[in-house]
Amino acid sequence: MPPAQPSIKGIALQYAVAAVRRLLETGRLTRDELEIRLDPQDLEILDQKVLPTLWYPMESFARLLEVATTGEAQTGGVEAVISVGVDAANSLFASELYGDFLRSAESRGPRAGEALVRMAPLLCSFGTWTFRRAPGGGFAIDVREAGAFPEILRHVAQGLIQYLSDRLAGAPDRIRVTSERPAPDHIRYVGRPVRS
DSSP states (O other): OOOSSOEEEHHHHHHHHHHHHHHHHTTSSOHHHHHHHSOHHHHHHHHSOOOTTSEEEHHHHHHHHHHHHHHHHHHHHHHHHHHHHHHHHHHHTTSHHHHHHHHHHHHTGGGHHHHHHTTHHHHBSSOEEEEEEEGGGEEEEEEESOTTSOHHHHHHHHHHHHHHHHHHHTSTTSEEEEEEEEETTEEEEEEEEOOO
8 A cells, every 4th residue: 555655666776876876876965965955854864775566655655766867967957857768768667567568568559558557656656647538649648646756756746658659659759758846736747740
């Protein structure tokens, strides 16, 4: 059962933790710098083994993700952070559980988008995700009750949705995914076919 506070599953948190640990190991970040940017709870998570099936506080995940993507955001802006989401999706769907989920979604054809929004509650303890098809082969995904969903994660999730769209379309760049936050507790992802 998901916890009362906004949380994320460890399998998603592992990506941010591994990226922060790499920054420390390569000397691009010192422990002192990290202690300034993170809360004690975040440091505790960083120092422990992250278990894929456990829930972890979204606030900690957001701060770790901010640290993990600082370099990308500084050099490449939002597009680079979206690319982090594509890379994270590649790792996530390489796991047995989510790989099976993706193969199942791929076999559903036109109903794949609906299946994919059912995955969100497996990773995130809050928010209501809905999928609808748009004319011409596009789609929209609305996330309601998303006030605890940090902006950095909105962009990373956009990359994840882009990755899934590419996989389900059978080729990259056939659908272009964008995102916006029309209200503090509402995020919208829109996929539009790219005309060649």
